[in-house]
Amino acid sequence: MPDVALQQELRIIGFLCNWCSYGGADTAGVSRFKQPTDLRIIRVPCSGRVDPLFVVKALLNGADGVLVSGCHPRDCHYSDGNFYARRRLEMLKRLLPFLGIDDRRFHYTWVSASEGARWQETVTNFTKRLHELGPLQLKKEVSS
Amino acid sequence: MSIEALKETIGKVLKDVDVVIAYKEGFDALHSTPHFITSPEQIDKMIWNPLCVHNLTTYLPSMKNKKVGVVVKGCDSRTIIQFIQEGLIERGKVVVIGIPCKGVISVAKVLKAIDHKPIENISFSDNGDITITSEGEKKVLSLNDVSPDKCTTCQYPTPLIYDHLIGEEIKTEKPAESVYGDIREFEKLSLEERLKYWQGEFDRCIRCYACRNACPMCVCQDSCIAETRDPHWISQRLNLTEKFMFHMIHALHLAGRCVECGECERVCPMGIPVNKLKRKINLDMKELFDYEPGVKLDEKPPMFVFNVEEAKIKEHKI
């Protein structure tokens, strides 16, 4: 794990589905899997609840990175929610660079409730990547 | 095609419907305007020429309680197909009068070509020449030079759906790869250049919502979340963040649904390339799902369906 604590924390927002990824983050906690502290988590019932506009809103308003995590495909508590999420988020991921926003600032993935280690890895790597990219400051640029 | 044949067809269709939407002359020589024909004597006022730029199908979803005849060009016809894919119109209540189209003008390009001088007269010849009289002088332009971008790469000059086709079918000679040439070109810019570009363009936005209201696929219209407090996605502040957000709402809600009629861009009083984002998404939709809005009746827009296995979506690694 990189010692990101030495740097200024970044604003990273995660949207996690209640059934898998939020549980996976809990599992990581229960297992005491250490993670960087930058991420703030918003619990949603399903990754299919995550309107890509939330990601845009967050990035435009000051977030340095956004992470969306749901159940693995086929494993959705609501059976199909993450299938929609996958299409929408992939569309967004491709659109962001067209707007001039580095798509590495947005990551979507699948983590199940049992995958504490995968969650730890996801958070750690995403945080590390964002620290390499530095602050986004879109809000400042865009609202000038 | 002959205008007489069109008028004759409209006359016939009118017997069957409440209104036929066509075109008539607008407030000056360069503009036409939508013409709502409810009685036969109004037919005579109608026109057909490259000034007929509007996508008249945009009125259809708001006229569900009426039976409507509508004149469409090739590009406009995609809207009808998209409406049907999304269940937004009842096919039986719409009579589509299709016209194969060789291209229309872009008012903005014509004005630029004649240096924004007042226009007294404009005429069109079959070979694509446009003769403009301005300040007493005649100037000849080529339609190709003053067509909107959508015409220069048009793939569907003949309507894809119609009940009546006026005139001979036209086949496109324009290469399919050209359609998104500008998008690919834009993608060669650096991230910083792109962001700067959009900041400059969106900064002019006055949030008049002409782009939204002219868009046939913007189903929300008066319920648009750009103006609501519940949900409260954006404020009425006129800063760049909110303008940016509005255009993202517009683009994302049109994801995989935009038929590229270009009305949003045509109507923007501030000259913002509003269609570009949607066309970028369309390019992705084509690559990811082999989907092109408004082309095939039996398809569904990609954001409302899924495949359990998505052949083209790869898991992203950090």
Added chain:
Amino acid sequence: MRVGVFICHCGNNIAGTVDVAKVAEETRKIPGVAYATTYMYTCSEPGQEEIKEAIKREKLDRIVVAACSPRMHELTFRRTIEKAGLNRYFFEMANIREHVSWIGENRELNTKKAIEAVRMAVAKVMQNKPLYSSSFKINKRVLVIGGGVAGMQAALDCADGGLEVVLVEKSPSVGGMMARLDKTFPTVDCSICILGPKMVDVAQHEKIKLYAFSEIEDIKGYVGNYQIKIKKKATYVDWSKCTGCGACMEKCPSKNAYDAFNFGVAPTRAINIPFPQAIPKKAKIDPKYCRQFTKGKCGVCAKICPTKAINYEMVDEIVTEEVGAIIVATGYSLIDMEKLPEYGGGKYPDVISGIQYERLLNASGPTAGHIVRPSDHEEPKTIVFVSCAGSRDKSIGIPYCSNFCCMYIAKQAILTKDHIPDSQSYVFYMDIRSPGKGYDEFTRRAQEEYGVHYIRGRVSRIYPKGKKMVVRGADTLLGTQVEIEADLVVLGTAVVANSDAAHMAEKLHISYDTSGFYVESHPKLRPVETNTSGVFLAGACQGPKDIPASVGQGSAAASKVQALFSKDMLESDPAIARVNINTCVGCLKCVSTCPFQAIKDKELKDGRVVADVIETVCAGCGVCTSTCPCGAIQLQHFTDNQLLAEVNALCQM
């Protein structure tokens, strides 16, 4: 608005790495937060009392608890504030334990993170609206999927409790795996002798409606009100006429049909009754082998059938049943031996699986209980059992222990000695797992009384040598290589989930793990519940289990259903989608994306068409909300404004 915030120390769990007093102090600065305090164990009885007291004393109308995961205690605290007179949805939890104190080492950063987590929760709770459950009638019938011992136990317990039961079994007879066993460990009593009466009970119970040779086609609905489509597969025999006399089976000229019941130990007829004690005892035709189907002519059975029950024209039939709860007892499968090439599985006839051996041992099996080698029907003298054949092998994706192989191998070794007194059995094992009551004694008896030779070590290869099979392996206790020339090799093949388990899970909207076993609600405390209310698990579909555990789960699931059905009405979860008919434009995109068909179109008085949520069908995923372009359909408790409040609380600092 007066938000009260309670920050939990959780002993040292949170307070150890988070400055909870600082969190309270910072939280108190937020306008709208009328009260913020810390507590040692907020979830404790006095902790909950403190919340109730504060609500009354400080006139609080929204509550935030910053403690552990909401998945742990959200319900606890919702009940607490409800008791104090607040709507239970005026509550949010900030997870500062699993997501903060347990994963971050830097106290300062943890504290900052906790402050912001509370801030988000406060911002959200200020957007919360009171929600009220509506109640609906429960259909007090239960569907049991799977007629193995777990399913039968569940069905009988429910039926004995007075509930109507629909039991669906995909094979032609109930009984499942247990019906195939010869004896059971550690008592070595006759399996079918103890199972048979249960099977008869199932068949005869007036409250149980049995659909054998049937499959679940589709499940719609929600707890209390499910509509189940059941496919009755064509048997080509009219079971209302068939008496199970077996005449057809005797005369059937197609004698090489695959015998699924006997795991292919010997062929059966194209028309057959799977085993003598089958329930229902009815014949069915396997069209893959029946000459009437393959060659277009034969008709022997039709001619011979005394009740004229044969019907070659029969087709699958779909019937619909309505139930209020579902018990899933779909059991398990065994790994395909071909996936174990080093053991020669599927390649050498004299390498067989444990369940096949069970059929050889069984008096009503194809060999009438005589142990013979499949290759030459000679009696084997040297028999090698290989445990963990596939199990505990990450390389083939089976990291788990199959639970009961050690025990049945011991049993089979004992029975072998009974059947063939001059035989010698060897068992290759990794560890002997015998933690059940009387189990360890049993494995010792195998070794001590029956002279079974246990060799600790893995078998590396099995290959033929003349008429023998050479089993080569390590003896890790002696640290030597061993080679045994066996007449017959029995593999304790790994237990795996059914091949259609995932498909079934998708129909049920329940989760399954990477191995395909269904996931229970809580591994310790809610072992037979699933995360989908109204759906319960019993038996090995949740993971490998032996008979007493499966029976126990069958009863447990039944008692859960009884508890659920003890009320006449169920409360619906109000955190479902709701349509604002003033802003809905009737584009009905939500209808097309709803995974549950829970949205319909509705025409209003003024002729406008809008979306309409069927409250009881909506599961609360929110796909509609993110589909709706105009924000007219909002998932309650996770509305756009509520999520935006959280985003804004973070971005607008």
Added chain:
Amino acid sequence: MDQMKNPYLPELATVVKIIDETPNIKSLQVVFNDPEKMKNFRFEPGQVGQLSIFGVGESTFVINSPPTRMDYLQFSVMKAGEVTAAIHELHEGDVIGVRAPLGNWFPYNEMKGKKILFIGGGIGLAPLRTLILYMLDNRADYGDITIIYGSRTPPDLCYKYDLEDWASRKDVELILTVDNEYPGWDKRTGFVPTVLNEVAPSPENTIAITCGPPIMIKFVLQNLAKLNFNDDHIITTLEARMKCGIGICGRCNIGTNYICKDGPVFSLAKLKALRAEI
């Protein structure tokens, strides 16, 4: 910028009391934080105020306490939109913003010596209440006072404390009605316009003042016409979406008149002249 002249700046005020009138109507009694402002505050019966919930927005309500009782200003709020929902979340002691007084008022001087007929429905009693209380405080100036008031059900009746008082007074005739039979209700049932017909007051020297839901007003006006009330003698108050409250922002106009500034009190004669669609 001189704050005194800024018509958009709300005055801070504190909610001193909250009364639950009906299941979805609350009354707020508010007092300006600045005692001087409170002391010098003047308004006329029928004038309105804009209440601010900071961060949510403003909404218009009539001041329904009379200018003769200046311990506090009372507003009644039915839960309908974002602002009213936020008002319903207030606690006593909370600070809000008030812009008042705004708009015109009842021509109470011209009503002196006349008989007064009040016809109200639901929360429509609010603007009438201020005038009723004002007249009761100046009782000698006015003739007979009749109040016809109705709501959907008895719990939906506002100002039960006032109704009790008026019912007990000899100088007021109070006629209450609810739409349908209701357990424990021993008074009239039926819609307000119907009850108006049943009571059939004489138009003689009488001013009728009505406020209530639009559908009620529509039929009350029809029935008053049938009873031969003159358009000049029928007064109502109108509602509309308002923002600025000073006749600029453009949404509440009926022709040249802005309800927020030139209203909310209109005579029927005036409304007809404005070609208002009633």
Added chain:
Amino acid sequence: MAPAGFLSKKRMEDFLKEIGKDALVHVPVLEGNVVVFRPYGQNQTINLERPANAPPKAVIFPQSDTFFTFRFIKDPQDPKKVSVEINPPSDFPEAIIFGCRPCDAKGFKIYDKVYIEANGPDPYYMGRREKTTIITLACPAPSAGCFCTALGGGPAEKDGSDILMTDVGEGFYLEPVTEKGDKLLKAQGVAQLIEDGAKYGQEATKRQKDTHDSVKKPFESINYRDLSRDLFDDDRFWEEMVSKCISCGACTYLCPTCYCFNITDEKTLEQGERLRSWDSCMFKHFTLEASGHNPRPTKFKRYKNRIGHKFLWYPEKYEEIIACCGCGRCIRYCPVSVDISEIVSNLRKTE
């Protein structure tokens, strides 16, 4: 008042720099294919050839404006007690609008009646209005849809401007119109750049007249009394005129005289602001009440209100002045070419 002056085009940039020393100068800039007002700065192409796509009304009436910011103040003794601190803006910047058209300037005159005279001054409007100097360019040529002369204005109308410039070829003929304009021209640094304009007067007048004569007149003149109230109240008339309207706000937002607004609050947990933002009577929600009731539920009723406001009610209230300056933007930029002059023409009583 000083006599007319002359500003050579070569000195225009110097002039802008000079007047920009004490004020923010808004100039019409060509961006892509459109002309917009931007604060004068580097790398701009100033375009005076044609009217800006949007008038400069936002300089004085910003599209969104902060009425006040507020902050919640917690009582340190009692966290239940929260007060509010309200902070309106204290001052507005000096501004100059350079190169707008007479119709644009006239728009502010129409605002003045409402925002200063009739209702007591609106402090935000007046604060900016007083500090803004308007330097107008007499229209060198009419644009599509213009009809200012039919409304009594003209391409060289002075009313509303502080200074009127007329392009006379190599430079601009400058006429001070108000004290404010006069003062600006007399300021030391500016005066140095201005030459005597006397010899250009004739040319200016000629050019002004030429343009005046070339403006289209859909009707000769108009008075609100000339409009037929019966037709105005006839739903069928509006259906015929504006079926094609798509209910966007382009016409109102581009209109120099449209002044309707909305007031909304925005806040974070700790603070917020009350905003005034442009609103459009063409939007359905403009009059939509919380109850769901809407007095103007259809685009026909809304368009009728717009015409009524500009051509009937405003003049009835304010000295018969029509609240339309004939700039033609609503016609020119209407997505479907709804023509307000045609509608008004049709509304006139036929006698």
